[in-house]
Amino acid sequence: MGSIQILFGTEKKDQTKLLLKFIFPVFLIHLFLEQYRWQMFPAYGSMLALVFLQKYSIHSVIKFLFFIWMGLSVFLPAAIPIIKMPDLSGPYTIGSTINHWVDESRMEWFTDEDPDDIRQIMVQFWYPAEKVKKAKRTPYVDNINTRIKSIGIAGGFPGVLVKHIELTKTNSYIDLEADSGPAPFPIIIFSHGITSMRYLHTSFAEKLA
Numbered sequence: 001m002g003s004i005q006i007l008f009g010t011e012k013k014d015q016t017k018l019l020l021k022f023i024f025p026v027f028l029i030h031l032f033l034e035q036y037r038w039q040m041f042p043a044y045g046s047m048l049a050l051v052f053l054q055k056y057s058i059h060s061v062i063k064f065l066f067f068i069w070m071g072l073s074v075f076l077p078a079a080i081p082i083i084k085m086p087d088l089s090g091p092y093t094i095g096s097t098i099n100h101w102v103d104e105s106r107m108e109w110f111t112d113e114d115p116d117d118i119r120q121i122m123v124q125f126w127y128p129a130e131k132v133k134k135a136k137r138t139p140y141v142d143n144i145n146t147r148i149k150s151i152g153i154a155g156g157f158p159g160v161l162v163k164h165i166e167l168t169k170t171n172s173y174i175d176l177e178a179d180s181g182p183a184p185f186p187i188i189i190f191s192h193g194i195t196s197m198r199y200l201h202t203s204f205a206e207k208l209a
Contacts, residue, residue, distance in 0.1 A: 023047055037164040039080050042073035083140070083168040085203050094209045095129030095176030096138040098122065124198050126209035128185060129176035140168040141199045151197075165199075171206050 027047055036044070046069060088094065099122070106119035141147055144166040152159030179185075188208055192198050198205075 023050070034082070035167060037082070037167065038160065039076040039164065040073075042069060042076060046070055046073050080164075082164060085140075085169065085171055085206070088171050088206060090207070092128035092179060092209070093131040093135075093176065094126055094172040094206050095174075095178065096124060096126050096170075096172040097175050098124045098142065122198070124205075126172055126205040128179035128181070128209060129173065130179055132173070132176055135173035135176060138170045138172040138174050139166065140170050140202060141165055154195075170202055172202075172209070 024047070027044075030040075046066075049066065101121050101123055103119040103121075108114075108117040108119050111117040141151075144163060148159030148163050150159070151162050155162070190201065190205065190208075192201055
């Protein structure tokens, strides 16, 4: 709405200054709460452009192009949002821990380029846990800067396009103590398959736990 007022309003001067004073605090709050992400770059650029455009008389063609740009700045965050995990319905706090297992007795037959490679596997556990204040949430994808390249290769797109998934909040917490209640808890082993990743099934695992 602020952009429309600045571009198409007739009484610009005082109202524009007021709108810009409102827009920039909102921008800073967004960076503090959500951090930056590439889907918001058109919106960031729009705010910078408004600082300069409000000083001049704007040609109708520029107004039209900027209006399209503003549409893009709204469309991208809506089309590619931050994933929101569904809330859990069970009574337990969920803990999670990640193990790196190495079997030195088995050769790794996936890596032909390294004949001395041995079998290694990442295993993640989700379990009912004791509730702890200030516990740290389990990341949806750990070591995101290391993994985005391989995720991009698997999906056939630049890895940077999925970096925003680091902003997704899970419902589990890192390395909590297991729940000490008397109830016996079954163990469920889930394999995501060679073409998938454990992260894609986080919500499923949390609900089972």
